[in-house]
Amino acid sequence: MMRASNLRMAALVCVVVAAALVVPAAAGTGAFVPVEPVSADTDGGLLSSGSELLGGRPELAESERQTASCGPRFVSPQGLRAQTCTVVGEGDTWARTYWSNTTGRRLDGVLTLLLPDGRAVQARCAIDAALGSGSCETPRERTVPVPEGAEPYAAVAEIAEENAERPLLRSGSAQ
Template identity: 50%
Template sequence: MNLRLIGIGAGVLIILSLPLAGAIAGPDLAGQDDGKSGGLFTSLGLSEPARTSSVPVGRPAEPAGTGRSGPAEQPRTDARCGPEVSSPYGVEAQTCVMATESQTWGRSYYRNTSGQALDAVLTVMGPAGRTVQIRCSVGAGDEPGLCETPKEDSAGGLESYSAVAEFAVPDDEGKLLLRSGSNSPAPADG
């Protein structure tokens, strides 16, 4: 009888843990395309953001009324992104300023198909001359990636910050291949 009770208890525990495991695992990206036709955000499993968007970070959206409990709500994250730009050398990127109520940071999504490893320098400029800069190694290949500065305490609203990412060949001359900004104008059609 004790074995039967233990077996039933284990089965109930497994059934109850499945929704939690799904919430921790995040969205299922297996059914999406390979990202070669949908742009950089699609290949990262993200939807294309508007010029300014608000998304909760780290948690997929749930339909209303599911009654499912999961991890605590993440703070609201706002993003101000420039357009997705590309160079004839095989580098494409989109750079954003990210912010929560209390912190601001820069993020650049990129893909490097140039055939060589590159250096990226991401700089976030804020009010009162505040600047944060980070250098990221960008491997050769078609895999998308991101470069992100550390989060800093905000000193103003999202509109008072801008970010610029520069992708260059890592040698003495440092040939610049692409510059992407959070407040760059959208490319003209034509």
């Protein structure tokens, strides 16, 4: 039986390896490709990569500020875009994915927050084409220090058609 931390490490390695293999092959196979991140906005738009102050309101107290560590924005040939972040604020950490769906179909998403202690928190997301764009978040977890040698917080979003064997798009946070 594989321990939770080993399982988490294996999942993270798979995501990294998949991303490394997909990007060079994307042009010839129609796979999703990363594109340059865009600036943050307050109505569910995609964020730029790296740590960002969400909301950007200087009058917020330090305890009310949120920072995000975001991966690149990915685009699928079917018209789906997503960017996934780990967010920290008010002593909590959670995952958030920003999406844009121009496929004309309702899609299903699963957003996973991987915690340093090997646990995972998931949220199911309705990726509705009628809305055009939106965001989805996992439940918030109390932020804990990352133990030495442990993997940091990470987030992965997978978006697929109902009952599909593979996702149309997979997006991860930057760590």
